[in-house]
Amino acid sequence: MFPIDDLDDFDAPARPRPPRRKAAATPGPALLVIHIERGRATVLGSEGPFEAELTRDLAARQRTDLAVGDLVRLDPRGRIAEALPRRSSLCRPDPGDRVPRTLVANVDLVVIVASVVAPPLRPRLIDRIGLAAARGGCAVAVAINKVDLLGDDRSSLAEADESRTGFPVVPVSVVTGEGLEELRSCLRGRLSAFVGHSGVGKSSLLKALLGFDVATGAVSEGNGRGAHTTRGSTLYDAGDGTRIIDTPGVRAFGLSEVDHDEREDAFPEIAALECRFRNCAHAGEPGCGLPDALEDGRVTEARLDAWRRLR
Secondary structure, rough: OOOOOOOOOOOOOOOOOOOOOOOOOOOOOOOOEEEOOOOOEEEEEEEEEEEEEEEEEHHHHHHOOOOOOOOEEEEOOOOOEEEEOOOOEEEEEOOEEEEEEEEOOHHHHOOOEEEOOOOOOOOHHHHHHHHHHHHHOEEOOOOOOOHEEEEEEEHHHHHHHHHHHOOOOOOOOOOOOOOOOHHHHHHHOOOEEEEEEEOOOOHHHHHHOOOOOOOOOOOOOOOOOOOOOOOOOOEEEEEEEEEEEOOOEEEEOOOOOOOHHHHHHHHHHHHHHOOOOOOOOOOOOOOHHHHHHHHOOOHHHHHHHHHHHOO
């Protein structure tokens, strides 16, 4: 299976492979990629999922040019030869490399799954994934999982509310069912991707939303097996036009350089500040509009902290 960095160590049973399909005589219709391994991918055809090899040229570029969610075409030999232009993507540079790796393609919504107890909340990771998703043309939401572990004290959720992240936030619990229907409403009719730190419970959350255990059943014969076990991105069909891509857990999420316009788009309340100088760094310059905005609530300290971390 095509490896993705930042996975936790585990021993998982091998994923059963779909049957190979004989080479097509002529290029067929666009096919949806639902799982990827090194040098091959599983695609969804009219008769169900099947596995096809990549051409040598595409295999050499598959980290950037092929991802779950891509639409692809086969060559006359039945190999995946090209991915069609994308409408959106979520990318990040490989560790130690500035070349971006595409994690998912053509998604409508990236759901950043986090928790506040086990593992603890990582606001910086939310900032980075959210910015990468927004720059790739994806809408963003945050699902704070395992809120049942908080008991009656919900004060720690303030670190991850919408005023802090800039995105819609849904507290959820697989144990109590809290927030599941609200999250289903966000996902309904969309192709979404679940992305988050290892151990936040993405696979358990998927099981609750999909209605089947991703360890054994899936539209795409997937291999998710609970926390720490997702070996590669896999697309699942929840019915009624709702599809979800489960991605491996990450320990870190790098960003290529964030330019001025991207930061302005991600923090419109800071971009709207009226300052004496156009290139104001909001660090105590004369005529800076930040102090007044902080005082009247137009900018929160949490959002300012996030903006500064991404500079």
